[in-house]
Amino acid sequence: MMKIGITGGIGSGKTTVCRIFENLGIPVFYADTVAKDIMVTDPVLIRGVKDAFGDESYDAAGKLNNKHIAGIVFNDHIALAKLNALVHPAVFRAFDLWMATVPSAAPYVLKEAALLFESGSNQACDQTVLVTAPVPTRLKRVTERDGATEEQVLARMNKQLNDEEKIKMADFIIRNDESQSVILQVMELHNRFTKITE
Numbered sequence: 001m002m003k004i005g006i007t008g009g010i011g012s013g014k015t016t017v018c019r020i021f022e023n024l025g026i027p028v029f030y031a032d033t034v035a036k037d038i039m040v041t042d043p044v045l046i047r048g049v050k051d052a053f054g055d056e057s058y059d060a061a062g063k064l065n066n067k068h069i070a071g072i073v074f075n076d077h078i079a080l081a082k083l084n085a086l087v088h089p090a091v092f093r094a095f096d097l098w099m100a101t102v103p104s105a106a107p108y109v110l111k112e113a114a115l116l117f118e119s120g121s122n123q124a125c126d127q128t129v130l131v132t133a134p135v136p137t138r139l140k141r142v143t144e145r146d147g148a149t150e151e152q153v154l155a156r157m158n159k160q161l162n163d164e165e166k167i168k169m170a171d172f173i174i175r176n177d178e179s180q181s182v183i184l185q186v187m188e189l190h191n192r193f194t195k196i197t198e
């Protein structure tokens, strides 16, 4: 089964784009959502997170204290590397398990990940798609969506590769800058990927 990796910086709109592919019947693995899920369900990972960032990383009910962890890792690159080293291998394993559940009739699957290139996960994909949008647009989207400050969003942006670097690595680009139809761009790629697998 052909695997397409899809990525984009914070607020680029990759999840929005993936919802369109889902409406076309394409199975999508949301790595960021799965990461959040396993961080509260995988006992080995929970122990590792507590050891690295303190017991206050979880509340009494076992809910992840996102603010606490984000406050540490997006201000300290060594702490972020430690978190990534704990979470990313577990997400790779979850992806392999998910692949085994995909209906064989699906023409291809998408793996959506904020850190597709940074984590090396692109190497296990047949093709890659990058969703781009100008930085001011992305800042506006995320501050409105999450109620975050520009500084908080910039701190995350600075921990991700910039678009210039990712454009060089990606096979296809979807421009989500509101100047052209995203649906048409998705349809064009969908037709191309479907043809490859015919």
Ligand SMILES: CC(C)(COP(=O)(O)OP(=O)(O)OC[C@H]1O[C@@H](n2cnc3c(N)ncnc32)[C@H](O)[C@@H]1O)[C@@H](O)C(=O)NCCC(=O)NCCS
Residues within 6 Å of the ligand: 009, 010, 011, 031, 032, 035, 036, 039, 065, 066, 067, 069, 070, 073, 080, 083, 084, 087, 091, 113, 114, 115, 156, 159, 160
């Ligand atoms: C640090 C955490 C607790 C912050 O939680 P919070 O609810 O505030 O943010 P959320 O998970 O919704 O992420 C929002 C966006 O932040 C950016 N971001 C998240 N984690 C990272 C990271 N490790 N490096 C760079 N950017 C990141 C992405 O653009 C992501 O889509 C959480 O993001 C986390 O556990 N991250 C580690 C897992 C990870 O690497 N996820 C992303 C790729 S799989």
Ligand SMILES: Nc1ncnc2c1ncn2[C@@H]1O[C@H](COP(=O)(O)OP(=O)(O)OP(=O)(O)O)[C@@H](O)[C@H]1O
Residues within 6 Å of the ligand: 008, 009, 010, 011, 012, 013, 014, 015, 016, 017, 032, 114, 141, 142, 145, 176, 177, 178, 182
């Ligand atoms: N073309 C667009 N026009 C208007 N709003 C948009 C557009 N694309 C995305 N958005 C909005 O911008 C916000 C960010 O989009 P989305 O959550 O898809 O981005 P993302 O790349 O998945 O972000 P993150 O890395 O934070 O997970 C959302 O609130 C979404 O509804």
